[in-house]
Amino acid sequence: MAYVFYLDKLPLPVTPSRITMSIMNQNKTINLINHGEVNILKAAGLTEIEFKATIPQLRYPYAIYKDGFKDAAYYLEFIEKLKINQKPFQFIVTRTSPSGKYLFDTNLTVSLEDYSIDEDAEEGLDLVISFKLKQFKSYSTKKFVIKKEATANSKAVSTTATNRPTTNKPAAKTYTVQKGDSLFNICKKYLGEGNKYKEIAKLNKLSDPSKIYPGQIIKLS
Structure with a gap:
């Protein structure tokens, strides 16, 4: 060998x-x-x-x-x-x-x-x-910045955590249609509610919500 x-x-x-x-x-x-x-x-x-x-x-x-x-x-x-x-x-x-x-x-x-x-x-x-x-296994740490309250002699510091918890369904402004997609499933995955497909169809001026095609860009907000 x-x-x-x-x-x-x-x-x-x-x-x-x-x-x-x-x-x-x-x-x-x-x-x-x-x-x-x-x-x-x-x-x-x-x-x-x-x-x-x-x-x-x-x-x-x-x-x-x-x-x-x-x-x-x-x-x-x-x-x-x-x-x-x-x-x-x-x-x-x-x-x-x-x-x-x-x-x-x-x-x-x-x-x-x-x-x-x-x-x-x-x-x-x-x-x-x-x-x-x-x-060796890579790892990462979370960093948070504490928000400081404003006082009469100081300015408010508006900061947020640099590593916010994320949800399983992040919002997206647009989505590119993939093969096998349906408007209902896209809305369910990215907006959290499939029944919003009528609203999204109206936003994108789709006369028939069931007819979308791969490569088409869909506005979600």
């Missing part, structure tokens, strides 16, 4: 012989009176990945060089940037059979948690780097 390991867009020159992927969980076991232990199932945790990779100082016929031979210093600089840039990157492992048939791949957004560099006389001039990666 053939493997190719990518850190961001850079393939490792020598494929690691072993990789350990720990699929973590966040389940919690608690003890209920008279019922014993129960397990509370929660969303899966972040996957952790560990492997060792040889970084050669010399060119080997079995090594992978995407843009020509690069010595160990090039890879060390690249790996260090992954560590200090404080940005996630893609970790990809592709797998093919000896006959060249694609099997499956691993493609995760990760952060470089730790790495260590080993220099061993048995490896000659080559380096061995141990990697610890952790799956």
Whole structure:
């Protein structure tokens, strides 16, 4: 079986012989009176990945060089940037059979948690780097601005929350008709009430509300 390991867009020159992927969980076991232990199932945790990779100082016929031979210093600089840039990157492992048939791949957004560099006389001039990666999931925070009341000696500050709760049916001023649409369903989805189709038909000067066509722009307000 053939493997190719990518850190961001850079393939490792020598494929690691072993990789350990720990699929973590966040389940919690608690003890209920008279019922014993129960397990509370929660969303899966972040996957952790560990492997060792040889970084050669010399060119080997079995090594992978995407843009020509690069010595160990090039890879060390690249790996260090992954560590200090404080940005996630893609970790990809592709797998093919000896006959060249694609099997499956691993493609995760990760952060470089730790790495260590080993220099061993048995490896000659080559380096061995141990990697610890952790799956990365993006997130966002909500920001709110507090409205300040006006006083006799100050001006009113009219501000609203910068991240307002949204409804499942946001209002729209216009809508472009898609294949399979009906005016009733459009009104139900975007105005919250399908029976408004007569009002919208009148607004758009439609003589027959049942005859709308893909690409037609419908005014909703």
